[in-house]
Amino acid sequence: MQANGEATHSLADRLGIGVNDAVAMDHLLSNAAGLGPTELGQRLGIRSASATVLVDRLESAGHAQRVAHPSDRRRQTVVATDHARVEVMDALAPLLRRVEEAAGRLTPEEAGATATFLRQVAAAMRDYAAEAGTGGKADG
Template identity: 70%
Template structure:
């Protein structure tokens, strides 16, 4: 079923992915509460857990979109809670890298156990061929999201920038603006607005949402 909305219509699969992204945001905030961390600290920890050799403070600040000084303070907080530690860089001893601790792995896995259980329940209803196709599709979707994240963006002045922060020249922009065209709207957002609730619930998204709704642990560090 194609979605209704302005401009291009999108498939039910695209709507389900968008619903999962919303549920992921809710689950991420729930995970942060369960760990007793602020959402930015929990996001940083997720990056560290996903990086085999850790991340330098500079790379961490770039991924989070925060200043280097703020990233340094964030790493200090994660060290104080036992979730991260600084170690010498594996190839450049003059530099440091930040890695997640075993404590962080254990706490995150424990906090995510209810969510993983629900996702595995949904996956168990798939045939082997369906499971393989779904895994391939999700990996391709994740790759598309990474490419989107690395693509050009606009800065505060409205100039287009690439992933490294450099200017991107758009030869057709001047002609477009001369015709009085305004900024391009978020096509996906417009196409899905008002339609997501009409779609059949996505099992994985529902699992994330229900896990996020479960009571969080009471940590003294919560709310930082």
């Protein structure tokens, strides 16, 4: 996981933002419908007031905007801007190019085994995350 952390730090540096801001942008970019400021704060493990400050920072930088919640007009949702999507993709381009180059060096058999492995790892990660909602106990 160290490589993932290093890549996140590099992305933050390339964007000229803090690591928490980069992680917040990842959450926003991964949720097209957006997230409430409180939910974003919970995902980052920060208090509501800190989440508000973070959203203000992202909004000032043009990376996020507050919009009306689709079903509750008393609430706000935070969404990533198109500017943020472009900026993040531009910053990630060198990494994505290197990943594609590495994938291109795999034989068809290696590519198939790798894809299967990654799907299984993703499923294990989802199961692990789902267990958090059950107090760490698996179903059954």
